[in-house]
Amino acid sequence: MTDAQDRRVVALVTGSHFVNHSYLVMLAPLVGVLAARFDVSIAAIGLAIGVQNAVVLVLQLPMGYVSDAYSRTLVLGISLVVGTLGAALTALATSYAWLLVAQLVLGVGVAGHHPAHYPLLAAVSTDENRGRAYSAHAFGGSVGLAAPYAVVAGTTALDLSWRVAIGVVAVVGAVFAAYCLLRFRSVDDEITRPGLAERPDERPTLRSVPGRIRALFRTLASSGGILGLTVLAFLTSAAAWAIRTYTPSLLVRGYGLPDGTASALTSAMLVVGAGLILAGGGLTDRVGAGPIVVGGYAALVVVAALLATLSLPLAAVGIVLLLSGSISFSRPARSTLADRLSRRADLGKNFALVTIGISLGGVVAPPVFGYLVDTAGLTVSFGLVSALGVLSLALGLRIVRDASFAVPGAAAGADGD
Template sequence: MSSTSEPLDLAADPGLTEGWRKDAKVVALISAVHFVSHVHIMLLPPIFGQVREAFGVSYTDIALALTAFNVASALLQTPAGFLVDRIGPRAMLTAGLIVGAVAIAIAALLPSYWAFIIAYGLLGVANTVYHPADYSILSATIDGKRIGKAFSIHTFAGYAGSGVTPAFVIGCAAIWGWHGAFLAAAVLSFAAAMLLVVAGHVLPKWTRKAAPAVKQTDHKVGLDLLLSAPVLRNLFFFLCLAMANGGIQTYTVVSQQALHGTPAAISNVALSGFLLMSALGVLLGGVVADRTPHHERVAAVGFAFTSTMAILMGWVAMPGIVLVLVMSVGGLLNGMIQPSRDMMVRAVTPPGSFGKVFGFVSTGFNLGGMIAPLTYGWLMDHGRPQTIYAIVVAFILLALVTAVTRHKPQGSPAWTR
């Protein structure tokens, strides 16, 4: 069958230093962009209560903003992946950062609740470019012996963005109010776009070649590839992760206060510990991912610990220091899963299709993001915060089953190639 999109030819600029120095420059720039994208994702949760009070609405009403974000991303992320494979990832990344800055500024400056919701939908459109563009560049550029580490550094940067955002947002809100916190995030997004414009020459150049005819036995591409069983399994895996992480990342502060009377300041420290230790876990997971083909085993260990963490949070009233410790350890093991997650997707992706496949499976995050905020917000409004943790545990276990029962592609780990 013939290709439904023209393949990428990401040829390295001859002026770039060969080997790891070239890889390091590419990873650094893409990771900086990923950092900013996670600031966007975590912008609202630390000041959920403030924004809700400012508009005089319920938790479910404010959660609609996160749903709008994820609906837009779910609908447009796969088309964005096709665009990345056709017009190039650098242009898509720059456009996404600029659109994100505009969306956040609209959310901060317009007083209407519905303008806030629409702005979050626009922010969701901006979010569609990051995973397909980032993974397209990394997969096509980084040496196979270092790809696991490259994925881990990229994911680490995202987790680091999530981890510092609560402190960043709360600090800015204390000085300028939540509107000022949003505007500071908009400035950061625009600055990242300018960084791509100025320093983007370190990225591989993109040229489009005519698509060659391929035989029926060649790798499937386009919709046939996206609807294949291995790719759909990864889509469901990402959905489970989104449902589980959505409960922890968005509702830890308010649910712990409702369940155990935990002060918001302590819960925010625990949440930051979870996110920052997740970032450290990602780096450790990258080393592991490069040294084993058994990525499902890494996932199984991580899921065992994160499910234990969620059970303790839902059913045990822990002292503040214990909560911080439990969430930090859970975050470390949660982070170690992430590079293996990316390697599982890469293992079922043919060359030239990284943008569309990573864009499609990342839609699982958005599908979960559409369901999780409203579901968990409804449970909070109806006085059932403990049920949030029951659902989180259920989806962790589903993700575990999905990982350990996957088909294992034949081949050696990246470090042996």
Template sequence: MCSTKVLHIAVEGVVPLKSSFYGRVGFLSLVHGLDHAFLMFSSPLFILILRDLGLDYAAVGALVSLAYFTYGIGALPAGFLSDRFGHKWTITAAIALASMGALVGSLPGSYGTLAVSFFLLGLGASLYHPPAMSLLAHISTPENRGIAMGLHGVGSNLVMVAAPALAGGIATLFHWRAAFLFWGLAGTAAAALFWRLFESTGSPESADPSPLAGLAPILQDRELVHTLLIIFLLSGIQGFIWSGTFAYIATYLQDVRGMTVAVSGILAGVQYGVGALGHLVGGYMADRSSRVLPVLIGTTGALIGFGLILLPSPAALLVGIFILGFSLFVKQPAMNTLLADAVPQEVHGRLYGVFFIITNTIGALAPMFGGLIIGRFSFTAFFLLCSAIVLSAYPLILLMRSALREASPRTP
């Protein structure tokens, strides 16, 4: 019987990911990491691009801003596309489009060529998260949804650590355009594999093509709207704190704590590594204990972490960096799961689109406000502001505990 099954797989060309929960989540985690790599791999290449094309830092910074701007605004239409055409189509298009952007960057050309490259990188990456969260909600159950979200986050953290180093190594051995070529080819292969290994989900043939289809019952449910508002406000707080911390932690370590660029970069990378553990722990707790508990732990841990990094003790600084890294990621699986639990599958994509556009848009404000506050006052003032914003999450957490309507009976 086993040989017959293997023969059937060989003949049909079907890999049994379609029936394997951990196989699908694991592969999607790698695709998730690749999606983040498209936005991060170029960071060590900027000085090489600057010298090669005769640019200044403002011009290079404009490229990065272009990528992140398109990344921020693309989440909302991505949610509609996911609900309308399905998870498989939208995720494949996301990775393929970002891969095209990387391949464009590998071509000989001018600043305009790179502008097209970064635009496509940001736009493609922006299309990933709403359909991916919807797909995870589709292939999981309320009992294992948290761990699915947690495992999905691990891939992004591991690639966040590795992608810049890998791109820098390729650029050192060959040329900075070779790094763009590598990620373009890797993305193209991943998109093809994803299309081959995953079944079509999330797009019923009878689905109403209207962007507002299926939302009317939600908007008429005041308790559900209340719950969604709490989730969206918490996502905005998370976006600001996450972006602000990772935008300035390395600079703080250099300018205030006197560390070298290399050491500060290593410690900043350590936060992503510890964050991978946070994803796993948060997902496990969301399934086994409470959806709310990881959010509470992450909020409290962030407060403790900000306090420790401001103390003069080097030991307190190191402990604070570890706690911040863990805390900023431990609540993400629970936040993603809360939204999936709250609303019907047919509107997951659009509401995840709202979720991520709030997170990304408010997160994009943090570096700007941080720069103004640090320039006029100090790093301490900025991290104290972050602490105050974190404190504002506690009333929302209390409200969510009373308003939450979950499928899992274990969750308060």
């Protein structure tokens, strides 16, 4: 391997994260528009987003198995190509049923990105720079989360259709997919595929599937740290999906901002979050994961609670810029903990398990918070976001405490490959 090749892999995986996260949230800034277009409730559009995340959840472990056992770039290719197809189908939707099907296809594509990304990053990073590698990756994802809001703000200003906004996201994804897969053709096999010792001795058969599934779950259940991180990922994902999906509604209905301004401010919030990811990654390498986890989740509690009052002066609404950033700041620390608690042969599966927590948050939060926004109001909804921050902080402290004892053994096992 060369330093140039390592940097290329990090850059390509970061770009893939940008594309996949753009696909994940491209309906969020259009919730109100799509509800009116298809004559359904806001909660129904939240359900469409939940369908996508449900598919991602179901396919995590199968994608993680293929990544760990056969090829990381095969999973990456499936992610980019099928995800782009789902985005294109979404742009062409003519009915709510079509929208649901398009989100299902999109979910099949998005399902592969974490099980492919994390083993690729682990293959080209070391203990000295792993936090920065993960922060670069998370930075790309956060900018990807911001991109659809910026696109919608731009198309709204130009009085263009919602189809144009989603079409722009799909075209960008298609161009990157072609470039990324072409560039990965020259990357060494030791990066793109698992080591020989980690590959299965024989091809799986229908008869062997139950035994393989039992062995997989035994491996996953043996790591309390990874299971704890999965629950933490669920809590923070639920909070993040509520923030990404309903912050525009908070700003419009709670603080009286115009639609375009609300989308632009939400996009700016996610860009600030991307910058805080880079800060969090650098600090994780310097001071460790514990202080970063505590600081990020404590900030989430405070900021969400303040916004939930709906009584901030309009000049102070800029505090919304820190809302998703409080979660983003701690994300590299969470990824670093998952890496250090994993054996190399289990990286794809362990990160797939953590992603199940992330996806489950995406399944639950959009429809549940959509229902709460419709029935209980914005104060209750964003008060619940603050409560999720409290739970995340408590669990994060527990995981960091336990990891301080477990990490040396896990790291030794990892380095023994």
